[in-house]
Amino acid sequence: MTSDSETQQAIIGRGAASALPGTRRAVLKAGAALLLAGTGLFPARPVQAGAGRSHGLSFFGDLKYPADFPHFDYVVPDAPKGGTIVLQTSSWLYNQNPITFNTLNNYVLQGDGALGMGMTFTTLMAGALDEPDSLYPALAREIEVSEDARTYRFFLRPEATFHDGSPITATDVVFSVETLRRDGHPNIAMELGLVAEIAAEDPHTVRAVLAETASKSVALTLAAGVPIFSATWWQGRDFRGALSTPPLGSGAYKVRDFSFxxxxxxxxxxxxxxxDLPAFRGAYNFDVVRYDYYRDRVASFEAFKKGDLTFREEFTSRIWARDYDFPALNEGKVKRDEVPDGTPAGGQGWYFNMRRPKFSDPRVREALAMVFDFEWANKTIMFGSYQRSHSFFENSPLKAVGTPGPEELAILERFRGRIPDAAFGEAFVPAASDGTGRDRRPVLQAANELLVAAGCRREGRRMLLPSGEPFTIEFLDDDNSFEAHHNAFIRGLELLGVTATYRVVDAAQYNSRKRDFDYDMLVGRFSTPLYPDGFIRQFFGSASAAQPGSYNLAGVADPAVDELLTLIVEATTRDDFTHATRALDRVLRAMHVWVPQWYKATNWFAWWDVYGRPPVKPPYGRAVLETWWLDRPKAEALGRGL
Structure with a gap:
């Protein structure tokens, strides 16, 4: 994943499906509602989806919407259709690259996938943006779940067709699952590998059986994360190869044109x-959706000011604070808004590549992390816009705070002697500075002592590794708009005697090096669902540490962590899930696998004032493509032929 701003964007779509077919909300856009539902702070939901036949699917079985719901609450069901929206992306997944593309297949490891291709495919079910783990009918009109939650039957709509008019059948669903788990991107192939059996019982019935080791989250991936391909169209084509012809789709959109x-x-x-399905009523309101690519956010901002882009999500505090002062905005032609965001902020930071010997000692990692002066950087570079990240589950009830409660402690005791002793005390929080940049001597002294204890030594102004080699760090990036933030960290490292450099490479080289774990440190951000999801193993599991293209950026490969992940994935109640996840948070923070950065609980939106939007934004998503529409009177008043 690239970094082109202060708020690092999501690296993988997870959790309940977006309203857009074939996509998932980027790295679960889910807030605290799921956990609060069991506390009395959130009204109980009367609709249940457990074993048997149902219109919906949910991890814990509770659904907001009944079988006869007309539409999701957050849409305007009769919103007008038409017009164009031109934008960049705010998240990406699998092999997608936010600054370039060279293939129309973004479900494989090879190449740089095009944005928006998920809109051209349908999925079996679709998610709501006001629920974190619930799915509703799309291609599948109903679902049947066995008592042991291992066998799932999806009953397809006979009226569903591909864009050429050919029917979508159970054979296409089976083909899609089998193709993705054999040739798809490793991060979806690994999860679909937990589908033990997939079969077409008849043209409109699909039976899927999960492996005994699979959690119910695999069913959510199967239902909402698998784009349905045409088996006929792909016959004779290499799914793993570069794709320059739009594949036959079945979703709300199809490719109009493109320039690689x-x-x-x-x-x-x-x-x-x-x-007209309830899950899609009021959605897909734009006739044309266009993604434009720019080498950096500065260039794209200039394009937005000219009107070449019509919607922008801002990620840079300097631009938001100082540069939104141009004629179109001052004349009211451009609007901007700071929109509250209740979704988990996830874990954004510089990740150590612990596969490299110089980062193998946790004392070294802790020492290096101490050097970053967030308070100075936030005040000086980021206009005080952010809060310091402490947790991998920031801005969510899964964050560990203070000392372990009795339930967390009971879990941690199982691993005593196998996890850092610090995990049993206060959850690790980075030391705060006074923001002046003048109080660093005690911190640097403490960091130096940790390095010496780990076998490093000082030679003049240089810090040497235990091997005697100079201690050097290369920060890898593919865009230089994050340079000031890196330089603030680099200056501190230099005071410690560590020679650090900031290297910007082209997108292809960056993706290749990241896939092959050929880096010292880089910035990443992820967020995990507020329900037990096996995909968390992609971030911290031993199996993913050596898997090319995985999201285990730090290379965490620890048996105790694996066992904690199993407790999380196999949790059957919200309480068990919460306590196990908080325990994991404590352990990872005590291992010092990253240098935590920052987060904010709002989104910065700017747009040319030609659009309408619902009065209330749903909590779990940006919901622009899902719910906005062209307001023709506004467009005509601005003289914009959208």
Whole structure:
């Protein structure tokens, strides 16, 4: 994943599906509602989806919407259709690259995938943006779950078709699952590998059986994370190869045109079979969705000011604080808003590549992390816009705080002697400075002592590793807009005697090096669902540490962590899940696998004032493509032919 701003964007889509077919909310956009539901702070939901036949699927079985719901609450069901929206992306997944693309297949490891391709496919079920783990009918009109929650039957809509008019059948669903788990991107292939059996019982019935080791989250991935491909169209084609022809889809949009590395546009499909389904009513309102690519955020901001881009999510505090002062905004042609965001902020930071010997000692990692002066950087570089991240589950009830409660302690005791002793005390919190940059001597002295204890030694102004080699660090990036933040860290490291450099490479080289774990440190951000999801093993599991292209950026490979992950994935109650996740948070923070950065609980939106939007934004997503529409009177008043 690249870093082109202060708020690092999501590296993988997880959790309940987005309203957009074939996509997942980028790294679960879910807030505390799921956990609060069991505390009396959130009203109980009367609809249940457990064993048997149902209109919905949920990890814990509680659904907000009944079988006869007309539409999701957060949409305007009769929103007008038409017009164009031109934007960049705020999240990406699998092989997608936010600054370039060279293939129309973003479900494989190879190449740089195009943004928006998920809109061209349908999925079996679709998620709501006001629930964190619930799915509702899409291609599948109903679902049947066995008593042991291992066997799932999906009953397909006979009226559903691909864009060429050919019917979508159970054979296409089976083909899609089998293709992805054999040839797909490792991060989806690994999870679908836990589907023990997938079969077409008849043209409109699919049976899937989960492996005994699979959690119910695999069913959510199967239902909402698998794009349905045409088996006929792919016959004779290499799924793993580069793709320059748009594949046959079945979603609300289809590819209109594209220019590799520059832009890709999608047309809304007239007469789409899913348009009037409750999960899609009021959605897909733009006739054309276009993604434009820019080498950096500065160039894209200039394009936005000129109106080449019509919507922008801002990620840089300097620009938000100082540069939104241009004629179109001052004349009211451009609007901007700071929108509250209740979703988990996740874990953004500089990740150590612990596969490299120089980062193998936790004392070394702790020492290096101490050097970063967040308070100075936030005040000087980021206009005080952010809060310091402490947790891998920031801004969520999964964050460990203070000393372990009795339930967390009972879990941690199972691993005593195998996890850092610090995990049993106060959850690790980075030391705060006074923001002046003048109080660093005690911190640097303490960091130096840790390095010496780990076998490093000082030679003049240089810090040497235990091997006698100079201690050097290369920070890898593919965009230099994050340079000031790196330089603030680098200056501190230099005072410690560590020679650090900031290297910016092209997107292809960056993705290749990241896939092959060929880096010292880089910035990453992820967030995990507020329900037990096996995908968390992709971030911290031993199996993913050596898997090319995985999201285990730090290379965490620890048996105790693996066992904690199993407790999380196998949790059957919210309480068990919460306590196990907090225990994991304590252990990871005590291991010092990263240098935590920052987060904020709002989104910064700016747009040309030609759009309408619902009065209330749903809590678990940006919901722009899902719910906004073109306001023609506004567009005509601005003289914009959108």
């Amino acid at each position: 590395g520059r832009s890709i546009s999608f047309d809304r499909v007239t007469g789409w079979w899913g348009a």
